[in-house]
Amino acid sequence: xxxxxxxxxxxxxxxxxxxxxxxxxxxxxxxxxxxxxxxxxxxxxxxxxxxxxxxxxxxxxxxxxxxxxxxxxxxxxxxxxxxxxxxxxxxxxxxxxxxxxxxxxxxxxxxxxxxxxxxxxxxxxxxxxxxxxxxxxxxxxxxxxxxxxxxxxxxxxxxxxxxxxxxxxxxxxxxxxxxxxxxxxxxxxxxxxxxxxxxxxxxxxxxxxxxxxxxxxxxxxxxxxxxxxxxxxxxxxxxxxx
Numbered sequence: 001x002x003x004x005x006x007x008x009x010x011x012x013x014x015x016x017x018x019x020x021x022x023x024x025x026x027x028x029x030x031x032x033x034x035x036x037x038x039x040x041x042x043x044x045x046x047x048x049x050x051x052x053x054x055x056x057x058x059x060x061x062x063x064x065x066x067x068x069x070x071x072x073x074x075x076x077x078x079x080x081x082x083x084x085x086x087x088x089x090x091x092x093x094x095x096x097x098x099x100x101x102x103x104x105x106x107x108x109x110x111x112x113x114x115x116x117x118x119x120x121x122x123x124x125x126x127x128x129x130x131x132x133x134x135x136x137x138x139x140x141x142x143x144x145x146x147x148x149x150x151x152x153x154x155x156x157x158x159x160x161x162x163x164x165x166x167x168x169x170x171x172x173x174x175x176x177x178x179x180x181x182x183x184x185x186x187x188x189x190x191x192x193x194x195x196x197x198x199x200x201x202x203x204x205x206x207x208x209x210x211x212x213x214x215x216x217x218x219x220x221x222x223x224x225x226x227x228x229x230x231x232x233x234x235x236x237x238x239x240x241x242x
Contacts, residue, residue: 006201007125009039010056012048012073013089014065019043022060022089022112029114029121045073051230052080057128057188060108063090074102083185085124134184138164138173145171149184153202153214157195165214190231193221198228206232 009026013019023039030037040056042048045068059077063070074086088099088107099107105127106120134149147164155177156163162175181189181197189197192211202214206229209220220228 006036006038007058007128008056009037010042010048010052010059011039012042012045012059012065012070013062014043015062016043018062018089018110018112025112025114025117026121029118032118035125044068045070045076049073049076049080052077056084058085058087058124060087060089063088071102074099074104078102085127087120087124136180136183138171140171140173147171149189149199150201152184152199154199154216154218155180155189155197165216167214188231190228191224192218192228193224200232203232 011019011022011026013022019041023041026037026039029035042051045061045065061070061074061077065073068076070088070090074088077084077086082103086099086102086104088104089110089112090107091110105124108117108120136147136149138145138147147166151167153165153167156165157177158172160174161172162177162180164171164173177191177194177197181191184197189199192198196213196218198211198213198218204212204215206220209222209225211218211220211228
C-alpha cells in the first residue's frame with residue numbers, strides 16, 4: 001500500500017448488467033494502462049451518500065436511479081465534496097446537459113463502450129494528476145523546505161508546533177492543523193484524531209483504536225473513528241460494505 005498510487009472509484013448504478021459492464025471496462029482500462037483501481041459499487045444514491053465521508057477520486061453516477069435521481073444525488077454530493085471528479089452515466093446524452101450545475105467533468109452514454117471510455121478516462125486521470133499532489137512550503141526554525149503530499153506520511157500536533165513526518169525526514173514548524181488540512185484537501189488526507197492528519201497511502205494497518213502509519217502507531221479517537229475507518233474503506237475499495 002505504501003507509496004502505491006490507488007485511484008478510488010465509486011459506481012452508482014441500479015442496473016446489475018450495466019454495473020458489471022462498467023466495472024469490467026474500468027478493470028480493463030487499469031490492466032491496459034497499469035493503473036491500480038479500487039471500485040466501490042452502490043445500487044442507489046441513498047446508500048452512496050450515507051456512506052460518503054471523505055470520498056472517492058472519481059464517481060460514475062447513473063442519472064436514472066430509483067428514489068433519488070442522479071442529478072439530485074450529485075447536488076447532495078457537492079455539499080459533502082466539492083473536488084471529487086463526477087461523471088454521469090446515462091441512456092440519453094441530453095439528460096446530462098445540466099451537469100455544469102454540479103461541476104460534472106464528463107458524461108458517458110450507455111451501453112458503455114471501451115473505445116469511447118478510454119480517452120475520457122485518460123483526461124480524467126490527467127486532471128487528477130494535476131490536483132492530487134499538493135506542495136507546501138514549510139518554514140522551520142533553521143530553513144525552508146518544500147513538502148509534497150505524496151511524500152508526507154502524516155502531520156502531528158505538538159503544542160503550538162506541527163511536525164511533518166515525510167519519507168525524507170521530519171520537519172517542525174509553527175502552524176494550524178486545520179489550515180494544513182484545507183491545503184491538503186485535494187490529496188484526501190484524513191484525521192484519526194485532532195492531533196494527527198494522515199495520508200491514507202501510508203496507512204499499514206487499522207485496529208479498533210489505533211493505526212500504523214509509515215511505521216508509527218497513532219491513536220484513533222472515538223470521535224474520529226467512524227470517519228477515519230470509512231475513509232480507509234473507501235481508499236481500499238470496501239466503501240460499499242460498511
